[in-house]
Amino acid sequence: MPLHSSERTAQALITKLAGRVSLTNEDCQVLLNIPLHVREYRSGEDIVHDGETPNQCCLVLDGWLFRYKLIDEGKRQILSLHVPGEIPDLQSFHLRVMDHTLAALSTATVAMIAHTDVRRITTKYPHLAGCLWRETLIDAAIFREWMTGLGRRNAYVRAAHLVCEMYVRLEAVGLVENHTFRFPLTQESLADALGLTSVHVNRTVRALKSDGLLTWKNRELTIIDWHKLVTVAQFDPTYLHLMKMG
Amino acid sequence: MPLHSSERTAQALITKLAGRVSLTNEDCQVLLNIPLHVREYRSGEDIVHDGETPNQCCLVLDGWLFRYKLIDEGKRQILSLHVPGEIPDLQSFHLRVMDHTLAALSTATVAMIAHTDVRRITTKYPHLAGCLWRETLIDAAIFREWMTGLGRRNAYVRAAHLVCEMYVRLEAVGLVENHTFRFPLTQESLADALGLTSVHVNRTVRALKSDGLLTWKNRELTIIDWHKLVTVAQFDPTYLHLMKMG
DNA sequence: CGCGCTATTGAGAGAGCTCAATGTGCGTGG
DNA sequence: CCACGCACATTGAGCTCTCTCAATAGCGCG
Numbered sequence: 001m002p003l004h005s006s007e008r009t010a011q012a013l014i015t016k017l018a019g020r021v022s023l024t025n026e027d028c029q030v031l032l033n034i035p036l037h038v039r040e041y042r043s044g045e046d047i048v049h050d051g052e053t054p055n056q057c058c059l060v061l062d063g064w065l066f067r068y069k070l071i072d073e074g075k076r077q078i079l080s081l082h083v084p085g086e087i088p089d090l091q092s093f094h095l096r097v098m099d100h101t102l103a104a105l106s107t108a109t110v111a112m113i114a115h116t117d118v119r120r121i122t123t124k125y126p127h128l129a130g131c132l133w134r135e136t137l138i139d140a141a142i143f144r145e146w147m148t149g150l151g152r153r154n155a156y157v158r159a160a161h162l163v164c165e166m167y168v169r170l171e172a173v174g175l176v177e178n179h180t181f182r183f184p185l186t187q188e189s190l191a192d193a194l195g196l197t198s199v200h201v202n203r204t205v206r207a208l209k210s211d212g213l214l215t216w217k218n219r220e221l222t223i224i225d226w227h228k229l230v231t232v233a234q235f236d237p238t239y240l241h242l243m244k245m246g
Numbered sequence: 247m248p249l250h251s252s253e254r255t256a257q258a259l260i261t262k263l264a265g266r267v268s269l270t271n272e273d274c275q276v277l278l279n280i281p282l283h284v285r286e287y288r289s290g291e292d293i294v295h296d297g298e299t300p301n302q303c304c305l306v307l308d309g310w311l312f313r314y315k316l317i318d319e320g321k322r323q324i325l326s327l328h329v330p331g332e333i334p335d336l337q338s339f340h341l342r343v344m345d346h347t348l349a350a351l352s353t354a355t356v357a358m359i360a361h362t363d364v365r366r367i368t369t370k371y372p373h374l375a376g377c378l379w380r381e382t383l384i385d386a387a388i389f390r391e392w393m394t395g396l397g398r399r400n401a402y403v404r405a406a407h408l409v410c411e412m413y414v415r416l417e418a419v420g421l422v423e424n425h426t427f428r429f430p431l432t433q434e435s436l437a438d439a440l441g442l443t444s445v446h447v448n449r450t451v452r453a454l455k456s457d458g459l460l461t462w463k464n465r466e467l468t469i470i471d472w473h474k475l476v477t478v479a480q481f482d483p484t485y486l487h488l489m490k491m492g
Numbered sequence: 493c494g495c496g497c498t499a500t501t502g503a504g505a506g507a508g509c510t511c512a513a514t515g516t517g518c519g520t521g522g
Numbered sequence: 523c524c525a526c527g528c529a530c531a532t533t534g535a536g537c538t539c540t541c542t543c544a545a546t547a548g549c550g551c552g
Contacts, residue, residue, distance in 0.1 A: 051484075069394045072480055077394040091387070094380040099387050099485040123372040130368070133379045134340040136386065141337070141345050143389035148315045148323040150396035151441025155540075186498065195397025200540055202500060234318055238297075239345040401508070432530065446508055448532060 012111075013059050016085030019172060020138075020242065021131050030125055036111040041104035043184075048089055048102045056112045057089045063108030064184055068192065069100045078193035080142060081105065081166065081185075085173050090136050093118050106184035106219075134241075141239045150195045155204045158194050160233035163214060167223060168237050183221035256280055256357075259305050262331030265418060266384075266488065267377050276371055282357040287350035289430075294335055294348045302358045303335045309354030310430055314438065315346045324439035326388060327351065327412065327431075331419050336382050339364050352430035352465075380487075387485045396441045401450045404440050406479035409460060413469060414483050429467035 014031050017023060023031075038061070041047060047065065048054050058065075065082040067089075079100055082088040089102050093115050122129035145165070149158040170181045187205065191198040208214055213229045215222045223229060256278045263269060263277075284307070287293060293311065294300050304311075311328040313335075325346055328334040335348050339361050368375035391411070395404040416427045433451065437444040454460055459475045461468045469475060 067390075069390065071394060071398055075398045077397040079390050079393055091383045094376060094383050095387065095487050096489065097484055097487070099487075100390055122376070126369040126372065126375065129372065129375060129379075130340060133375075133382070136379070136383060137337045137340050140382065140386035140389060141341065143386060143393060144313075144315065144325050144346055147325055147389060147393050147396060148317060150393060151323040151438075152317055152321045187500095188498075192397075197541055198499085199501090199542080203540095206500085238343055241341050241343070241345070243342065433532095434530080443509060444531085445510080445533090449508090452532085 012061050012085050013087075016173065017131050017135070021134065023131070024127075027125065027128055027131075030121060030128060034113055034117055034121070036113060038109065038111050041108045041110065043104055043106050043108075046101055046103045047110070048092070048098055050098050050101045052098045053096050054089065054092045054098065055116075056114045057087055057092055057118070058102075058110040058112050059087050060084045061109040061111055064105040064182075065102060065108055065110070066105045066189070066193075067100050067102050076192045077195065078189060080139065080146075081193065083166075083170055083173060083175065087113075087132075087135060088139075090118075090132060091139075105189065106182075138241050141241060145239045155194065155196055155200055156207060157233055158196075159190070159201070159204050159208060160213065160229055161235055162190075162194065163208075163221065163223070164229055164233050164235035164237075165240070167226075168240060168242070172240075172242055179223040179226070181221055182219060183216060184219045256282060258307050258331050258357075259333075262419065263377050263381070267380065269377070270373075273371065273374055273377075276367060276374060280359055280363050280367070282359060284355060284357050287354045287356065289350055289352050289354075292347055292349045293356070294338070294344055296344050296347045298344045299342050300335065300338045300344065301362075302360045303333055303338055303364070304348075304356040304358050305333050306330045307355040307357055310351040310428075311348060311354055311356070312351045312435070312439075313346050313348050322438045323441065324435060326385065326392075327439065329412075329416055329419060329421065333359075333378075333381060334385075336364075336378060337385075351435065352428075384487050387487060391485045401440065401442055401446055402453060403479055404442075405436075405447070405450050405454060406459065406475055407481055408436075408440065409454075409467065409469070410475055410479050410481035410483075411486070412467075413472075414486060414488070418486075418488055425469040425472070427467055428465060429462060430465045 011032075014023065014028055017031075036059070041063075047058065050069070060082050062084055065088050067079040067082070069077050069079065071077070080088065089098070092098060118132070122132065142165070149161055153161065166183065167176060167181065170176050175181055185193070187201045188198040190205075191201040194201065196204070205216065209216065211228075213223075213225050213232065215224060229235070260269065260274055260277050282305070287309075293304065296315070306328050308330055311334050313325045313328070315323050315325065317323070326334065335344070338344060364378070368378065388411070395407055399407065412429065413422060413427065416422050421427055431439070433447045434444040436451075437447040440447065442450070451462065455462065459469075459471050459478065461470060475481070
């Protein structure tokens with residue numbers, strides 16, 4: 001029997017959280033009953049803008065989102081990439097004003113959750129509050145790793161590291177098949193994520209390909225030599241905190 | 247009448263939180279009753295190490311702490327600086343393993359808080375849980391700003407931006423006097439925070455000084471021209487989320 | 493068929509790095 | 523009170539990673 005639309009969507013969140021913490025049956029029931037408002041975004045479309053004061057946040061159901069800041073004369077830094085099961089703007093629940101913009105990287109389906117509902121749940125169910133808090137902390141852990149790359153890793157290593165990270169994150173939500181996954185970035189957006197120019201990304205990616213580490217074509221990326229990639233990137237997935245807790 | 251030592255220390259946290267959210271009398275009472283264990287650290291001493299699984303976190307009472315990651319061959323990225331009133335490793339409450347190291351930047355006094363006590367409080371007082379959650383979100387907001395600097399700002403602007411940030415953060419806890427504050431970094435640690443080499447930091451700082459923006463001597467930094475500094479850095483303090491909420 | 497977006501390539505320039513030497517201030521011990 | 527050691531700061535010179543500018547190529551879609 002097919003699930004209701006709202007159940008199907010909340011299921012994404014449950015699956016994600018359940019992969020990281022222990023959820024009781026009650027927890028699951030509560031999550032399944034959150035009112036959701038499903039919405040589609042086109043690639044490149046802004047969802048919540050820098051400076052706004054949102055009263056809802058969004059759960060990614062399908063496609064990728066990303067967050068970015070703009071500084072003088074069109075310079076852009078991409079702060080994070082978000083895949084299904086994540087709530088990229090959960091911070092807006094406790095921080096009134098957006099200090100960056102959330103947008104769709106590809107065509108994307110998201111489920112909006114009202115802050116009032118989040119408040120109701122976090123007040124009544126401390127364990128669920130803890131789960132959500134934890135998600136925002138993992139977010140921050142990823143920021144720390146990116147900072148380290150931006151400050152101390154060269155272009156080649158930094159790119160390799162990002163590929164490792166996205167591979168592991170997508171694996172965790174079942175979106176990798178045959179070492180292959182959708183990687184819906186343009187070279188320009190990849191450049192903005194890595195703090196480079198698109199010209200240099202082009203050369204860096206070419207090197208990664210010609211060194212036999214990966215292939216990337218038509219928004220599909222395939223890992224050719226995981227071991228070498230991990231070695232190059234000095235990739236240690238601890239910071240993704242995928243282990244269960246609580 | 248002098249406060250008890252533990253009251254005096256918890257007061258630091260209350261003052262900090264009260265500057266950002268509304269605390270009820272009950273909230274304050276709860277905070278004042280947290281068992282604390284005060285401890286001193288020498289400059290440079292590690293407090294919690296990468297890979298550890300701490301069962302407590304620490305409130306800064308005096309001095310500065312910092313967090314960092316080490317990568318191959320001694321490269322170091324400083325991820326954050328922490329001043330009195332902050333709880334730099336609060337994330338360890340929900341993330342079992344440390345993905346970075348917390349250390350003392352200067353001689354520092356901290357108050358240790360057991361995770362069990364945090365759990366007791368956050369479970370029973372959702373509003374306080376929210377306050378603490380919010381603190382970790384502000385942490386993450388600062389990460390985002392630093393990432394933007396690391397990826398997209400040049401050395402001069404990045405350094406100016408950090409000075410602006412620390413000025414505002416210290417102002418908020420009353421540690422600025424006459425546009426002057428303690429800035430206990432060496433050029434080497436500043437370099438690791440900015441993702442530069444100490445040689446380049448030396449030249450960058452010289453430029454900031456000779457452009458009449460600031461002075462910095464004997465670990466004391468004075469802002470000479472705040473307006474120009476803000477303009478150079480394109481500094482907008484929104485991301486510090488100093489406005490009250492909730 | 494042609495427009496628009498994305499990717500690719502070349503060549504020159506520059507911000508920031510590396511290596512290495514020198515300077516400065518301060519605490520310690522004789 | 524001076525000598526010494528140590529940590530930190532400063533400076534020079536050459537180098538390289540990444541950027542800028544600009545041109546060309548490929549591809550999907552109306």
